[in-house]
Amino acid sequence: MAGRDDVKALVFDVFGTVVDWRTSCIRELTSFGNARGIKNVNWADFADEWRGLYQPSMEEVRTKRREFTILDTLHRESLVTLLRRYDISLLSEHEIEHLVTIWHRLTPWPDAVEGLYRLKRNFIIGPLSNGNIGLLTRMAKHGGLPWDVILGAEVAQHYKPEPEAYSRTAQALNLEPHECMLVAAHNDDLQAAANVGFRTGFVVRPTEHGPNSTKDQSATRAWDIVTDSFNGVADAMGCARY
């Protein structure tokens, strides 16, 4: 790969790229609904709608209509909106907190942890996510993600795909953009990173949005790496197998 020798850090999109948010979310919501006796809710729809409120909630921050607000807070607000939409009421603060922190307990894709361990031996690895530090730290402990450092929105004080989200992440690592590679399952994220000079690795996650996924089923550009697993990224970066 051209320029691979310059790369010192691999930073990762998290939701969809490292973790299977949808399956994890549906599983936890279903389990909660059953325990709480909430009937007639399609929790897959609920999960998709919750995720659907993700971009609009960050857009308020990106457009400066709202000061920087961490994702846990945005997730909570979206949840409250949805609970009203689904006519689910009388949840305790403890129960709402339990639901909000579903996003702290997402399960990694099966190849993620092994690939990260291989990459960690040769590179600095960290999330470059719109998630906040508290969320990403707990997710890492929950899923065994061996990050060297937690980066992203909160460190940069900007949400992806704003250019500062990438450039300030490189800066926080004392690196030039071309010394950083973003690994993501989303072409638009990679494009934004490439625009500020990052190297790019596309990992296709064909079922991120469930069986009817249509977006990001293939690379829309010749990214530096195009593969279907973190082991594929580690292979391309010349990392030893265990």
Added chain:
Amino acid sequence: MAGRDDVKALVFDVFGTVVDWRTSCIRELTSFGNARGIKNVNWADFADEWRGLYQPSMEEVRTKRREFTILDTLHRESLVTLLRRYDISLLSEHEIEHLVTIWHRLTPWPDAVEGLYRLKRNFIIGPLSNGNIGLLTRMAKHGGLPWDVILGAEVAQHYKPEPEAYSRTAQALNLEPHECMLVAAHNDDLQAAANVGFRTGFVVRPTEHGPNSTKDQSATRAWDIVTDSFNGVADAMGCARY
């Protein structure tokens, strides 16, 4: 220990508490001086003077005479001052960078890594240091420090012992101050953390400043934990031995 059950995260002072900066610094400076043929320099004095410029350089930021500036930059400026003082000239940019990054390659005290691994199983662990993210990340990889997250000055945008350095660290972890414990070899650091509600663990490092150390040879208050190693902290926090 009173209140121990509330603690969710242990955050650590780094220079002096986790790593033996002085021995590491003298070793690298001596090796550099020998290789470069620089004679008649007492590198122990040089190391102590470099560290001596640490607090004054941060004080410029604390008093707002200067905008927030990362420690790597302050270290570089102090180094340039010292090189002039010692009449050492004609160093290349590459050599200066090599010297500045001595602080990225400090060696942990012998008990530090084992103690951190024990604590990591039960708690979130991270540095709460005045070091910047790039410095602390490389130091962790160099020394095998298994941090869950890198915190401190750069995340808080304040240098210890300013209260924001502690309170914003707790906030970044979604925790209340009383759910965080600062572990440090310095009584003044612990006092500042206690002032905002942190729990406190004192680990005496009697030789931090070399054979003639006089400061912080014992606890000046009844901190929540008083011990002489990270294994002592892990024992006090009820962590299993390997």
